[in-house]
Amino acid sequence: MKVAITGSNGFVGTKLKNDFPDFIAIDRKDSVDEIVKKLEGVDVVINLAGATILKRWTPEYKKILYSSRIDTTKKLVQAINQSDIKHFISTSAIGIYGDDFLTTVTQDWEAQASKSNKPTTIMRFGIILGEGGGALSNMLTPFKLGLGGNIGDGKMIMSWIDIDDLVGIYRFVIDNKVYGTLDATAPNPVTNKEFTKALGRVLNRPTILPLPEFVLKIIFGEASSTLLSSIDVKPKTILDVGYKFKYEDIYSSLEHILIK
Numbered sequence: 001m002k003v004a005i006t007g008s009n010g011f012v013g014t015k016l017k018n019d020f021p022d023f024i025a026i027d028r029k030d031s032v033d034e035i036v037k038k039l040e041g042v043d044v045v046i047n048l049a050g051a052t053i054l055k056r057w058t059p060e061y062k063k064i065l066y067s068s069r070i071d072t073t074k075k076l077v078q079a080i081n082q083s084d085i086k087h088f089i090s091t092s093a094i095g096i097y098g099d100d101f102l103t104t105v106t107q108d109w110e111a112q113a114s115k116s117n118k119p120t121t122i123m124r125f126g127i128i129l130g131e132g133g134g135a136l137s138n139m140l141t142p143f144k145l146g147l148g149g150n151i152g153d154g155k156m157i158m159s160w161i162d163i164d165d166l167v168g169i170y171r172f173v174i175d176n177k178v179y180g181t182l183d184a185t186a187p188n189p190v191t192n193k194e195f196t197k198a199l200g201r202v203l204n205r206p207t208i209l210p211l212p213e214f215v216l217k218i219i220f221g222e223a224s225s226t227l228l229s230s231i232d233v234k235p236k237t238i239l240d241v242g243y244k245f246k247y248e249d250i251y252s253s254l255e256h257i258l259i260k
Contacts, residue, residue, distance in 0.1 A: 002022050004044070044085065124181065149209040190250045
């Protein structure tokens with residue numbers, strides 16, 4: 001099976017390349033005609049393109065966030081609709097359940113993906129945990145130094161997923177021809193307080209220094225909503241079709257990532 005991937009050098013894309021070695025990379029700068037050419041002989045297209053979310057959302061950067069997702073997906077779908085691929089899997093995020101700029105981005109992102117005339121799956125990512133990237137890489141240094149703690153009161157819900165399960169869901173969705181929109185999150189969301197306690201336990205470090213919400217707002221501005229929002233999502237669709245999670249609880253996920 002041959003797979004084409006946009007965003008292949010990102011955290012998720014790098015992991016997927018290991019699982020799907022027969023792949024071709026689609027660059028954001030490729031024209032529609034160039035993409036059509038690349039899709040010859042391709043079975044599945046995985047769309048991961050998108051600039052990083054956790055960066056201060058200036059007016060200029062908002063344009064980059066939007067274009068890197070919506071415009072890139074629009075061009076990709078135009079090429080897909082001229083191709084003979086069998087399955088299109090596009091990315092979204094559980095931020096679609098929120099009420100901020102990211103919500104608008106994800107809504108428009110999914111709308112573009114839905115214009116595909118091939119069988120399509122839209123994966124709404126939760127907070128991805130794994131070695132070498134994702135949300136966890138930004139947290140480890142202060143926690144290892146014993147400077148970690150709850151964000152604010154720690155009550156916000158974190159709907160997370162282990163990177164190994166995310167890759168496993170891709171494989172399951174492809175092998176079992178699962179189409180439609182699904183939430184790519186673990187079955188057991190946690191509060192930030194529960195996450196903090198689990199991470200401190202795995203690292204054997206204290207977690208007594210809370211991070212005030214206003215500090216995040218000063219650093220990230222409007223983008224701090226991605227860290228402060230509380231989104232409780234269960235992966236009903238993927239469970240209903242029979243996927244078995246390797247890491248259902250936060251401690252087992254963090255333990256396998258951090259303890260070697």
